[in-house]
Amino acid sequence: MTVIYDRVALIGLGLIASSMFWAMKRGGLAGEVTGYARSAATRDTARRIGLCDRVCDTAAEAVAGADLVVLCVPVGAMGAVAAEIAPHLKPGATVSDVGSVKAAVIQAVGPHLPDNVHFIPAHPLAGTEHSGPESGFATLFDNRWCLLVPVEGTDADALDRLSRLWAGMGANVDTMEADHHDLVLAVTSHAPHLIAYTMVGVADDLRRVTDSEVIKYSAAGFRDFTRIAASDPTMWRDVFLTNKEATLEILGRFTEELFALQRAIRTGDGDHLHAYFTRTRAIRRGIIEAGQDTDAPDFGRVKAVR
């Protein structure tokens, strides 16, 4: 229980910010945590549920005197928020973010910040299909990865301090270069999300199969896609628009492979299908062994009792 930052400001109060607040409280990692959200309704909700020690009506007020400012807004809003807070930052403060894309955030935020603050982009690889100020919880980051993406010339002490904060919130911390981060995330997150959204959209469109049939019989695989496709629309719009190149590259490869498998189905090439489906099992085993998912059948949704 060591305080790492005396004053932390959270800008934007959705799933990640609210989880950070509860995780910092759990660990006693911050003195005072201030919060700001653009919507008055969100600020009211935050006050009602005790989210943040002090909810401010302007971003300027929230960041004044803060040792750490974390931008928790959709990626497309980061630049404007950075411009807004820049004149009010405390010299020596660290500015970070939690955006799912890093190169675009660095481009959008960096130019606005004064030279006397440390800018250390970050991305916690954690989330759920829920969003908003009431969706956060203290354990969201436990045993998940948080990737820090320091820009050139980052102060080692400032980096170490931010790492300790994330470790204190339960995360495993790693550093990565921005472009590589955006490619890795295009594979592990951005392309899968777009694909899930697409499949759910197709089901909804298909007039020969009713919506109620899709819903009733979803347990056969489809419902896992619907969970992913229930994620926050604004956040995901911004992710795709700002990680355009890497996402389109992965989707291009995906389409190629899908066409090859469709061709195997059409021509009846069972050996090709079987070999492909056998290979993909190994990755699942790796994920279980790395502690990044449960081996309980169906994610533990069913109880395996005899």
Added chain:
Amino acid sequence: MTVIYDRVALIGLGLIASSMFWAMKRGGLAGEVTGYARSAATRDTARRIGLCDRVCDTAAEAVAGADLVVLCVPVGAMGAVAAEIAPHLKPGATVSDVGSVKAAVIQAVGPHLPDNVHFIPAHPLAGTEHSGPESGFATLFDNRWCLLVPVEGTDADALDRLSRLWAGMGANVDTMEADHHDLVLAVTSHAPHLIAYTMVGVADDLRRVTDSEVIKYSAAGFRDFTRIAASDPTMWRDVFLTNKEATLEILGRFTEELFALQRAIRTGDGDHLHAYFTRTRAIRRGIIEAGQDTDAPDFGRVKAVR
């Protein structure tokens, strides 16, 4: 606790058959349950763990005297198994199956069966990513759907009896016509599985992102795909080969929609993306309300404690 069939034979002893056995035992629904698997190792395992009251070394022995015979083998093996057991079926017995495709099973199995047995194809919409005789459990079918696909002229009493068995194992029972079943399942299950297999294959192929990165950072969405793509390769090969037309139709629509979304990303059409991602949220709500999934964040893998 009413015995519905005095003698039940399970042919093939994987996830579904073993779950049926434990569910029938839980409900006291069957007198004696016999079992047969082609592989001697599977039969040995079944004997060791007490799966089935009697494990037989031939399918003929298992079905002799059975009032209900359930084919629980991959769809591609159904025809051969039907031919093998046909001469040994008890007059008046019901023959059913649990295959994920129905029109092809009816074509493959129907012609082999004598006129004095009732053939009632079925498909329980339940499963996990695990397979084999040790993967089954009594609660697998609880609150899941089982679709019965009666062929023309099916005996009403035989249909009612099989419905009561599935209801006794915890399932909600519905009937559906074979071709419509195959289309609905192409949407809710077959296409999603192929897409998940493809995405996992792409990740594995990508030399610029290492396998260990994919595994470490999978929590960002990808790991849900890997669960689906860890399903039994033989079963899924057969599903795609035998539900070819419907699967290819849905994949064709999927590709069209995916191209439209890729184009929106490329041209920066944020409104299109946002509208699409908002629409897909409604289907998720429908599934939660229909009791076909949990609303717990991340399927309850994370514990939402403050």
